[in-house]
Amino acid sequence: MAKKLQIFVSSTYQDLIAERQAAVEAILTAGHIPAGMELFTAGDESQLETIYRWIDESDIFMLILGGRYGSIEKNSGKSYTQLEYEHSLSSGKATFAVVMHDDALAAKVKRDGANVLELENRDKFDAFKSTVLSKMCMFFHDHKDIQIAFHRTLARLLRERNFPGWISGTEIANIESISAEVARLSKENSDLRSRVQTAEKQAGETSRFGGLTFEQLWTTLSSTNVDMPEEVSSDLRRLDLLSLFHYYGSRLSVGVRNSIDAKPVESFLFYRVAANLVHFGLMEVENVSGARHQRIRTTKAGNDFLALLAHKFVDLNKMKVGGELQNSAIDVAAEESAKVQAEFIQNDAPGKPTPMG
Numbered sequence: 001m002a003k004k005l006q007i008f009v010s011s012t013y014q015d016l017i018a019e020r021q022a023a024v025e026a027i028l029t030a031g032h033i034p035a036g037m038e039l040f041t042a043g044d045e046s047q048l049e050t051i052y053r054w055i056d057e058s059d060i061f062m063l064i065l066g067g068r069y070g071s072i073e074k075n076s077g078k079s080y081t082q083l084e085y086e087h088s089l090s091s092g093k094a095t096f097a098v099v100m101h102d103d104a105l106a107a108k109v110k111r112d113g114a115n116v117l118e119l120e121n122r123d124k125f126d127a128f129k130s131t132v133l134s135k136m137c138m139f140f141h142d143h144k145d146i147q148i149a150f151h152r153t154l155a156r157l158l159r160e161r162n163f164p165g166w167i168s169g170t171e172i173a174n175i176e177s178i179s180a181e182v183a184r185l186s187k188e189n190s191d192l193r194s195r196v197q198t199a200e201k202q203a204g205e206t207s208r209f210g211g212l213t214f215e216q217l218w219t220t221l222s223s224t225n226v227d228m229p230e231e232v233s234s235d236l237r238r239l240d241l242l243s244l245f246h247y248y249g250s251r252l253s254v255g256v257r258n259s260i261d262a263k264p265v266e267s268f269l270f271y272r273v274a275a276n277l278v279h280f281g282l283m284e285v286e287n288v289s290g291a292r293h294q295r296i297r298t299t300k301a302g303n304d305f306l307a308l309l310a311h312k313f314v315d316l317n318k319m320k321v322g323g324e325l326q327n328s329a330i331d332v333a334a335e336e337s338a339k340v341q342a343e344f345i346q347n348d349a350p351g352k353p354t355p356m357g
Contacts, residue, residue: 002031003165008055009036010084011064015108015116019064022143023098026150033166037080048073051080052087059163061088062150063097065132067105069118069125079121082128089135094157097137098149099129104141209281209301214308217280218242226272231264242309244273245282249306252283255297262293270296277302 007027011020020036027034035058037051055061063085070079078086088095100108108116118125138149157163209217221242228236245252248269256262256269274296277283282302286295298306 003163003167004032005059005163005165006033006035006057007060007062008058008084008088009034009062009064010081010088012066012068012070012079012081015068015112016064016066018143019066019100019140019146022146023062023064023150026147029147030151030154032154037084048080048083051084055084055088055093056091059094059165060154060157061085061093061095063095063132064100064146065097065129066100067108067117069121069128072121078124079128082124085128085132094161094163095136096153096157097132097135098140098146099132099137101139101141209305212280214305217305218309218312221245221280224276226276229264229268232268241273241276245277245306246309248273249298249309252277252296253298253303253306255286255295257288257293257295259291259293 009020009023009027013020024034024036035054037047037054061084063081065081070081072078073080073083076083085095085097105116136153138145138153140146140149212220222240224241225238226241226244227238233239252269252274256266256274258267258270262270274283277298278285278296281299282305283296284299286297288295
């Protein structure tokens with residue numbers, strides 16, 4: 001797709017009409033678009049704003065500097081030519097200058113008179129010229145030098161930069177097909193983003209619960225049965241690990257011990273419940289300093305699981321009230337937990353853990 005670059009040509013006007021024309025011809029010959037402010041007269045602030053906008057919309061800024069400083073902008077005290085040049089540099093625009101050689105300027109004075117020289121603001125002109133010569137520039141003697149300088153500098157800039165340029169509307173593919181493709185890619189991107197978020201969420205859950213999601217761990221614990229000793233429960237002979245963890249959650253969070261004086265309930269929780277939950281990363285063994293016994297208490301993952309479990313049982317109770325839950329595995333787990341809770345409330349004795357609400 002052929003791109004045309006817009007090149008802004010800046011210079012003083014009356015003394016460099018032929019030089020500007022040579023630059024414009026070189027730009028057109030290269031297939032690009034010349035731009036400049038020849039039609040504007042110096043005078044008001046809106047003109048400067050317009051000039052800056054044209055520079056911003058151009059790809060390259062080209063300065064032609066002869067012997068004149070140019071019209072002065074009253075607020076800054078600088079010439080419009082210098083303000084244009086400084087604006088281009090400050091905005092990061094590709095900027096270069098062609099400067100009339102002293103010999104060529106002397107010949108021009110002989111031919112056209114002293115009006116091609118700066119007489120009123122000589123100090124400002126000399127300072128500006130010194131700045132220009134410290135940047136990218138080439139000298140010229142005649143119009144052909146300007147054109148050669150332009151083509152050489154353009155070739156260099158095209159190697160160094162990727163210009164946005166201008167493209168003809170006839171070279172752009174059908175806009176409807178492009179819009180359709182953009183819409184399709186946007187939807188595809190949205191779907192992929194949703195899938196990534198789901199995957200990240202699942203990865204976060206599995207990292208918390210030893211490689212299992214909450215639902216997978218729920219199913220595993222609810223299908224793992226534990227025999228209940230008579231000194232712990234006179235009615236229930238077997239109960240799943242999920243219900244026991246839910247019911248004894250507050251006690252297990254504090255920790256259970258295997259000390260000699262441990263009561264039957266605590267021994268049961270240590271050896272039959274907590275020891276099993278250690279395998280899932282829900283509890284961990286702690287060595288008590290200065291003691292001959294060990295303690296097992298819930299891990300951060302265990303506390304997270306208990307918190308999610310509490311919400312699940314609250315939701316189950318709401319569903320049961322509405323009559324929406326019928327004999328699911330989760331319902332059975334909830335029923336069994338309720339039986340354990342009722343059993344221990346009925347046979348509550350000193351030292352027994354306080355049931356979770």
